[in-house]
Amino acid sequence: MDRDAFLARVGEYHKEGRRLALINVTTSVPSAAPAHGAKPGAEAPGAEAAAPAPETFEIVWAFENDKDHSLETIRETVTPADAVPSISEFFGAAFLYENEMRELFGLNVEGINLDLQGQLYKTATKVPFSHAAVKARLEAVNAAAAAKATAAAAGATTEPKA
Amino acid sequence: MKRTTMPFGPQHPVLPEPLVLDLILEDERVIDAIPTIGYIHRGLEMMVERVEYTEMGFVAERICGICSFMHGMGYCVSLESIMNVEVPERARWLRVIWAEISRVQSHLLWLGLGADAFGFENLFMHCWRMREEILDIFEKTTGGRIIHSVNRIGGVKRDVSDSELAAIVVKLDELGTAFDATARVFAKDPSIRHRMSGVGVLSADDARAVDAVGPMARASGVVMDTRLSGTYGYDRLDFEPVIETAGDCLARVVVRMREVTQSIGLVRQAVDKMPKGDGMALETKPRGNPTGEVFTRLEQPRGEVLYYVKGNGTKNLERFRARTPTFANIPAMIKLVKGCELADVPNIILTIDPCISCTER
Amino acid sequence: MANPFRLPMVPRALRNLVSRPATRRYPSEIRPRFDGARGTIEFDVETCNYCMLCMRRCPAAAITVVREERMWSIEQLTCIACNVCVEVCAKKSLTMSRDSKHVHVRSEVGPQGQRPGHEEWHGADPALTAPVKPAAEAPTSAS
Numbered sequence: 001m002d003r004d005a006f007l008a009r010v011g012e013y014h015k016e017g018r019r020l021a022l023i024n025v026t027t028s029v030p031s032a033a034p035a036h037g038a039k040p041g042a043e044a045p046g047a048e049a050a051a052p053a054p055e056t057f058e059i060v061w062a063f064e065n066d067k068d069h070s071l072e073t074i075r076e077t078v079t080p081a082d083a084v085p086s087i088s089e090f091f092g093a094a095f096l097y098e099n100e101m102r103e104l105f106g107l108n109v110e111g112i113n114l115d116l117q118g119q120l121y122k123t124a125t126k127v128p129f130s131h132a133a134v135k136a137r138l139e140a141v142n143a144a145a146a147a148k149a150t151a152a153a154a155g156a157t158t159e160p161k162a
Numbered sequence: 163m164k165r166t167t168m169p170f171g172p173q174h175p176v177l178p179e180p181l182v183l184d185l186i187l188e189d190e191r192v193i194d195a196i197p198t199i200g201y202i203h204r205g206l207e208m209m210v211e212r213v214e215y216t217e218m219g220f221v222a223e224r225i226c227g228i229c230s231f232m233h234g235m236g237y238c239v240s241l242e243s244i245m246n247v248e249v250p251e252r253a254r255w256l257r258v259i260w261a262e263i264s265r266v267q268s269h270l271l272w273l274g275l276g277a278d279a280f281g282f283e284n285l286f287m288h289c290w291r292m293r294e295e296i297l298d299i300f301e302k303t304t305g306g307r308i309i310h311s312v313n314r315i316g317g318v319k320r321d322v323s324d325s326e327l328a329a330i331v332v333k334l335d336e337l338g339t340a341f342d343a344t345a346r347v348f349a350k351d352p353s354i355r356h357r358m359s360g361v362g363v364l365s366a367d368d369a370r371a372v373d374a375v376g377p378m379a380r381a382s383g384v385v386m387d388t389r390l391s392g393t394y395g396y397d398r399l400d401f402e403p404v405i406e407t408a409g410d411c412l413a414r415v416v417v418r419m420r421e422v423t424q425s426i427g428l429v430r431q432a433v434d435k436m437p438k439g440d441g442m443a444l445e446t447k448p449r450g451n452p453t454g455e456v457f458t459r460l461e462q463p464r465g466e467v468l469y470y471v472k473g474n475g476t477k478n479l480e481r482f483r484a485r486t487p488t489f490a491n492i493p494a495m496i497k498l499v500k501g502c503e504l505a506d507v508p509n510i511i512l513t514i515d516p517c518i519s520c521t522e523r
Numbered sequence: 524m525a526n527p528f529r530l531p532m533v534p535r536a537l538r539n540l541v542s543r544p545a546t547r548r549y550p551s552e553i554r555p556r557f558d559g560a561r562g563t564i565e566f567d568v569e570t571c572n573y574c575m576l577c578m579r580r581c582p583a584a585a586i587t588v589v590r591e592e593r594m595w596s597i598e599q600l601t602c603i604a605c606n607v608c609v610e611v612c613a614k615k616s617l618t619m620s621r622d623s624k625h626v627h628v629r630s631e632v633g634p635q636g637q638r639p640g641h642e643e644w645h646g647a648d649p650a651l652t653a654p655v656k657p658a659a660e661a662p663t664s665a666s
C-alpha cells in the first residue's frame with residue numbers, strides 16, 4: 001500500500017475535523033474454501049482451477065463527521081507481510097484498534113503510540129482470525145456436519161419398516 | 163520520587179465488569195495507566211462462522227446485558243439495509259420506544275453505580291428500585307427483563323397494544339416525577355459535589371482529540387448525538403441533545419440525569435405520533451441471503467455504536483463488527499486518569515460508563 | 524460535618540426507615556411472572572409430527588428430534604427462550620409457559636447419563652402410526 005498517500009488522506013480527514021469511527025479488518029477467506037452447508041464431497045465450482053490465493057485481509061478505516069453524519073472510508077487489502085502504518089499521530093485513539101489488529105489478525109502495524117506488546121486480549125488461540133485459524137475452524141465445522149450426515153444415512157438404512 | 167505500580171482491577175467494587183489498569187503512581191498521584199482488557203472476551207464475532215445470519219441476532223443481543231436491546235436492533239437494522247427490507251412503520255416506532263426505555267434503564271443503572279462508587283449506597287439502591295419499574299415494563303411487553311429477543315430481521319415479533327402504551331406512558335411519567343426528587347440529590351448533595359465536581363476535567367478540544375463519544379463528549383460541550391441524523395425511526399422526533407460544558411465528572415452525571423427525563427419525553431412523543439390500531443403488520447420477511455456491506459450507527463446509552471456487517475451471499479456472514487461506545491471511550495478514560503489522585507480513579511473510570519462486555523465482545 | 528437539613532437524601536432516607544421494604548422475601552414470596560414472559564418450553568407429544576423444523580431452527584441447538592424413533596428432547600438449560608421453535612412449529616405442539624425453568628442444577632446425572640434439565644418424550648410406536656411426510660429435502664428413509 002502507498003504509505004505516503006494513505007497518511008496524507010488520513011491527515012486531510014483529521015484537518016476536516018472528522019472523528020475516527022472504526023478500523024475494521026476482515027479476513028478475506030478465498031472462494032475456494034468449502035461453502036457452509038455444502039454436501040460433503042462436493043466442490044465449489046471452479047475450485048480445482050483456482051491456484052492457492054494469497055492470504056489477504058481487507059482493512060477499512062472509517063472517519064465520521066459529526067455535523068452531517070457522513071462517513072468517509074479508506075480501504076486497503078494487505079497481507080501479513082505488509083507493513084501497515086499507524087494513524088496514531090493524527091488520531092491518538094487509534095492505538096486500541098491497532099493493537100487489536102495485531103493481536104487478533106496478525107497484521108504488522110508499525111508506530112503505534114501506545115504499544116501493548118500483545119497483552120491487550122487474552123485468547124486461547126493466538127491470532128484467532130488468521131487465515132490458518134479460520135480455515136481450521138471451517139474444516140472442523142464441515143467435518144462435523146459430514147460425520148452427522150453419514151451417521152444419519154447409516155441410521156436410515158437400518159430403520160425398521162414403518 | 164519513588165514510583166509504584168498498582169494494578170486496578172480486574173476485580174474492583176466499582177467495576178461492573180473486569181478491567182485492568184496498571185497505575186504507575188508517585189505518592190498518591192497517577193502518572194500513567196496501562197490498560198489490559200480481555201477478561202471477558204468471548205469471541206462473539208467469531209461466531210458468525212458457525213451461526214447462520216438468522217440466528218446471529220440472538221448472539222448480538224447477548225453481547226451485553228445493559229445495552230442488549232440496541233445491539234439486537236442494530237444487528238437487525240444492518241441486515242435490513244443489506245437485504246433491502248422495508249420495516250413496517252409500527253415496528254419502527256416500537257423499536258424507538260423500546261430503545262428509549264432501554265436508555266432510561268441503562269442510565270438509572272449507571273447513576274446507581276456512580277453513587278455506589280463513593281459509597282452512597284442508599285442512593286444506589288434507590289436508583290435501582292426505580293429501575294425495577296422499567297424492567298417490569300420490559301417483562302410485560304417483550305417477555306424478558308434484560309434480554310428481549312423481540313427484534314427480528316424485518317421487524318419486531320410482538321406488538322404492544324395502544325392501551326398498554328398509554329399505561330406505559332403514565333407509568334413513565336410517575337417515574338419521571340419520582341426521578342426528579344432523586345435528580346435533586348445528585349445535583350445538590352454536598353458529598354457528591356465534593357467527590358465529583360472539578361474531578362477528571364475533559365476539555366472540548368481534548369474530547370475531540372481522543373474521539374470520545376456519547377455523554378462523555380456531550381458533557382464537555384461537544385455537540386454529538388447519532389439520533390440527530392434522523393435514521394432508524396428518529397426522523398419524526400423533536401429533541402435537542404443534552405449538552406453540558408464543565409467537562410468534569412459532575413457534568414457527566416448531570417448529562418445522564420437530564421437524558422433520563424429527555425428519554426421519557428421521547429417515549430411520550432413516540433406514542434403520540436405512531437400509527438394507532440390493532441393487527442398492523444409488524445414484520446417483513448427477508449428473501450435470499452445477505453450480500454454486501456453496511457455501516458450502521460445508533461445512539462446507545464453510552465454513545466455511538468457502529469456496526470460493520472458484511473455478507474457474501476451465503477447463510478453465514480463474512481464479518482460482524484460491533485464497535486461499541488466504550489471501545490471508543492477507553493482512550494478518553496486513560497487520558498483522564500493520568501494526573502489524578504488515586505482516590506479519584508474509580509470515579510473517573512466509572513464516569514465513562516464502562517461496559518467492558520460490549521468492548522470485548 | 525455537613526448540615527443534615529441541607530442533605531437532600533435525608534427526607535427519603537427517613538421515609539425508607541419507617542416504610543416497608545421495597546424487596547420481597549424471596550423464595551418465600553414469589554411474584555408470578557407476567558403473562559407472556561419468556562420461561563420454559565412445553566411440549567405436547569400427542570400432536571407432534573416429527574418434522575424436525577424446531578431442531579433445525581433452534582439457535583442454541585437445544586432440541587433433538589429423532590424421527591425414526593419418534594423421540595423429541597430438549598435441554599432446558601441450553602434453551603435461551605427465544606421462542607423461535609414455538610413460532611415455526613406447524614402443529615402447535617410447542618408453547619412457551621411463563622414460569623421459570625425449575626431445574627435443579629446439581630451434578631447429578633439421569634439414569635441414561637442425561638444432563639440436568641434434559642427432558643425427553645417418546646411418541647407412539649412407529650409400527651402403529653401412519654407414515655410421516657418429512658418437511659423438506661429428499662427423503663432417505665423408507666416410509
